[in-house]
Amino acid sequence: MATSEVITLNDPHAPLQNAVDAFNHVLHTIKSEIVKSRHHWDKHEPKMWSRAVGLSDHELTTFEIEKDLVLVRSAPVSYGTIILGKIRIPAVNDKEGEGFVHVRIHDPPNRGSEDVSFHSLFTDEGPKDADGHAIRWRAIQTNDVPLVFFNE
Secondary structure: OOOOOOOOOOOOEOOOHHHHHHHHHOHHHHHHHHHHHHHHHHHHOHHHHHHHOOOOHHHHOOOOHHHHEEEEEEEEEOOEEEEEEEEEEEEEEEOOEEEEEEEEEEEOOOOOOOOOEEEEEOOEOOOEOOOOOEOOOEOOEOOOOOOOOOOO
16 A cells, blocks of 8 residues: 555656546546535535535536646556646635645556546645644645645
8 A cells, every 4th residue: 555655756747648638537536526525524524625615516626637737746656656636626716825626546557547546635634733633624725735645
């Protein structure tokens, strides 16, 4: 299993065509998982998707990979390539600035983008207070949040 200790991500960079193709292959799943995550967290901790309050699911997921995938990183693993992407959510632009989701996908070896699969969305539940409870809940990141490995 990949962990930040055993993989070496390349430096953050603008997406090349192969990353665009990979993210486009799972675009429907990414959008579906964003909606699913939002509905889940709204039941348990509405702060997680608070930057999307007032947006419909459609507004939240109206983005295009060609325009809104702004940053990627990847790392080879024994079972293919892990690819992280920072995707702009155009409908989110509040006092904190533009909003972004961080997405992790997986590309198995030797087949191009046809077998790329969605892995997860980054949902930040930290740091913790003295009792171990999260004091920050964030699924929509700001531009200055670095694109780093996550394993949710």
